[in-house]
Amino acid sequence: MTTEAAPLDTSHDATHEEWHQDTSFQPRANVLGLWLFIISEVFLFSAFLAARFYTTGTDRPDDLNQNLALAVTIVLLISSVSAYLAETSIKFNNRRGFIISLGITLLMGMIFMGGVTFELREAALHFPPETPYGSSYFMLIGLHAFHVVTGLIALLIVFVLGVRGFFGSTNSWGVEGAVKYWHFVDLAWVFIYPTLYLL
Amino acid sequence: MTMLEDSPAQSTGSTAQDSSTETKPRPKARRPFRWVLRGVVLAIIGWATGVALAIAIRGGSPTDEIVVIVAYVFALIGWLAGVGGIEAFGRQWIGKKPQVNTDPSWGRYFGFSIDHKVIGIQYGVTLIAVLLIGGLAAMIMRIELASPGVGVVDLDDFNKIVSMHGILMVAVAVAGVLGAFGNYVVPIQVGAQDMAFPRINALAFWLLPPVAVGLLGAPLLGSFNAGWTAYAPLSVVNESGQILFNMAIITFGLVSILGAINIIVTVITMRAKGLTWGRLPIFTWAAFSTSLLAFTVTQFFAGALVLVTMDRVVGTSFFAPEVGTSLLYQHIFWFYSHPAVYIMVIPGFGVILELTTTFARKPLFAYKAVVAAFLGIVGLSVVVWAHHMFTSGMADFLHGPFMILTEAISIPTGIIFLSMIGTLWQGALWFRTPLVMAFGWLFNFLIGGITGIFLADIATDIHLHDTYFVVAHFHYTIVGGAIFALLAASFYWFPKITGRMYNEKLGTLFAIWVTVAFNLTFIPLFWAGMNGMNRRIGDYPDAYAGANRFASFAALILGASFLLFVWNMLYSAIRGPKAGPNPWNARTLEWLISSPPPTHNFVKEPVVVGAPYDYGVEGSVHAYFKDPDPAAPPEPTTEDVSAEVQDEALAESQEEVS
The missing domain is CATH 1.20.210.10 (Cytochrome c oxidase-like, subunit I domain)
Known part of the structure; x- marks a missing residue:
């Protein structure tokens, strides 16, 4: 940024830069913004859930792999706990606990994705996307998997930065944001799993 | 503290007043289109990558719909990265401070x-x-x-x-x-x-x-x-x-x-x-x-x-x-x-x-x-x-x-x-x-x-x-x-x-x-x-x-x-003729600062004390600008053109600023 010959409307760039650095209002704004984003996502998921009930009611085929679904559900739910532990650890400046918990979360997220991929391959044989239930199944699982993958990418970035010592008790928004998003991904599954497997 | 006087509308309009600082030379734009160009280039590369990837995995031709979708997503990412996403977001993901376009010239309209x-x-x-x-x-x-x-x-x-x-x-x-x-x-x-x-x-x-x-x-x-x-x-x-x-x-x-x-x-x-x-x-x-x-x-x-x-x-x-x-x-x-x-x-x-x-x-x-x-x-x-x-x-x-x-x-x-x-x-x-x-x-x-x-x-x-x-x-x-x-x-x-x-x-x-x-x-x-x-x-x-x-x-x-x-x-x-900070004699905050507003909107902190639209109400004030606290360290006010303009706007004086 050059300051010489600055015109009227940019003569306060320096002040403005300082203002951008001063982030006293930012934590509140960040949390609010993330929550609004999550509410927005809830509407997307609800549109797809509504589509499932509208087209097929609560019908489901008998040949769903219930055991595998239950297993990946448990894995995903536990990963939320470890994500929470990671967030708490970094708030108390416990970097080792943070790295380990986050690593476990990442691992569980990947196990979940592996399980889901396996399940999709199996599902394509029993109820392909052309069938009414198959449509809803592939759409909801696909939408959720997309969110899991983006959540994993966010957690991976946080993990790599964490290993390099980027975060601390005063600088934990990155962890908090990624973990909150992960909780949301988890919560979405809590609705999708019964919709597809239990009802 | 300066009060905003509510003067009645003038049928002639007020177009005569404004600051004299416009004579300062505007900074020249240096390669103003480089961000957009980089975005376009990365978008094209992204599109090509997407097409290649999708065809490699699934086969088909570049106009197949699945190929178009993958290509679009890649091109979108390429475009965003090119126009400034790398600096504004990407750097943060590897733990560096983000950078944004602070070009003071008209080139800023073509950047991030x-x-x-x-x-x-x-x-x-x-x-x-x-x-x-x-x-x-x-x-x-x-x-x-x-x-x-x-x-x-x-x-x-x-x-x-x-x-x-x-x-x-x-x-x-x-x-x-x-x-x-x-x-x-x-x-x-x-x-x-x-x-x-x-x-x-x-x-x-x-x-x-x-x-x-x-x-x-x-x-x-x-x-x-x-x-x-x-x-x-x-x-x-x-x-x-x-x-x-x-x-x-x-x-x-x-x-x-x-x-x-x-x-x-x-x-x-x-x-x-x-x-x-x-x-x-x-x-x-x-x-x-x-x-x-x-x-x-x-x-x-x-x-x-x-x-x-x-x-x-x-x-x-x-x-x-x-x-x-x-x-x-x-x-x-x-x-x-x-x-x-x-x-x-x-x-x-x-x-x-x-x-x-x-x-x-x-x-x-x-x-x-x-x-x-x-x-x-x-x-x-x-x-x-x-x-x-x-x-x-x-x-x-x-x-x-x-x-x-x-x-x-x-x-x-x-x-x-x-x-x-x-x-x-x-x-x-x-x-x-x-x-x-x-x-x-x-x-x-x-x-x-x-x-x-x-x-x-x-x-x-x-x-x-x-x-x-x-x-x-x-x-x-x-x-x-x-x-x-x-x-x-x-x-x-x-x-x-x-x-x-x-x-x-x-x-x-x-x-x-x-x-x-x-x-x-x-x-x-x-x-x-x-x-x-x-x-x-x-x-x-x-x-x-x-x-x-x-x-x-x-x-x-x-x-x-x-x-x-x-x-x-x-x-x-x-x-067009200079408009001055407040040609409509309006009261909301955007009219109390200079036209166009400086990059830093408010040099002095605005404090709102009343309703925004009390036109014609005796002595009503929507907002004033707080003078800096004398106990606080002095702010750089020597070249505070915009602060002056703000005060001028508040005083609603019809005098020539220059």
């Missing part, structure tokens, strides 16, 4: 600038360009419809042009006032230095060019002919241009959602000291209410288009006639698209009320009721969607409730009308272009509102559904309500944004011209529609020839008026 004022102008200029392209499509349509029979375009091309016109104009109406003026004005009106998320604000804007390119590039893949509504099952089986439509509109949804979240968070967390919810300027209230709608229901349009895309590409069967149902599409689609008309017009309400109170020199009538009406519209608008589906074959028991709920929405809308008329009543009307536009708006939206009742009523709707009556009705609401407000806002905030005054005579001429031509165009279409002329078809029986010839002729006059608008804006922005 995080200044909300730059972004507002970027939105405004982009969307006016889209408006003109959409207008050209409308001109082609009206030329084709000037006489019965197939004329300049064949019937399938006509449908494609209708679809293109529809979606471009919907995009302008949704993002026009909110994107341009919501970004420019709202942060200043709440006394903030910028939006809450400046980088996401920039990201949201830079998602917009791919939307325009995607839609305008769709003809390369055969274009889309399913209307802007993209009704399934046609949108599942038509040509591949529909895929680009779907991707572009999903991207556009992201623009809408990110922008809306930004405005909500800005208004909640960054209001100036003393700016309580009851003192919030009405335009900010409108932008806030709109954002409440936009950030939630927009997901439904994206969702509906994802389902269409899944049906086309993955082979699901949501809308296939045998197993799925196209009613599902209509429900999901209208759950967004009915509230969307309020996303279009509520900011328009805000603009019109804002400038009505300024030019009537009276306090805003029934401020609290208007705010309640905004929120009432937000609430009601999500429970009326099925009135678009009275003839679609949905369950009978849904008809009655949706009719009553739809008609209930005229109550809050009526409150807004009453507020505007109550503000005008016995006001000292100061006829400037924005107020003339506002009168046009009042007339148009009244007709739009009244004809809406016939479409909400099941008995009349079954006759009028899918006729030109509907076309005329929604043009009266969307053009009359949203585009007229966009034009009025362009005139109202023009002196603030450019620092110069538009040509008043040409402005008033345009305002009268566009209002008259608009009415001449669409009044005959009510008649044609009532007599049964079908919409979305490029041909019609001879019985409607007279009305259509008249409408087509008027439409060309209407289209020509925009040349005057563009000329006035462009010429005045460069050559």
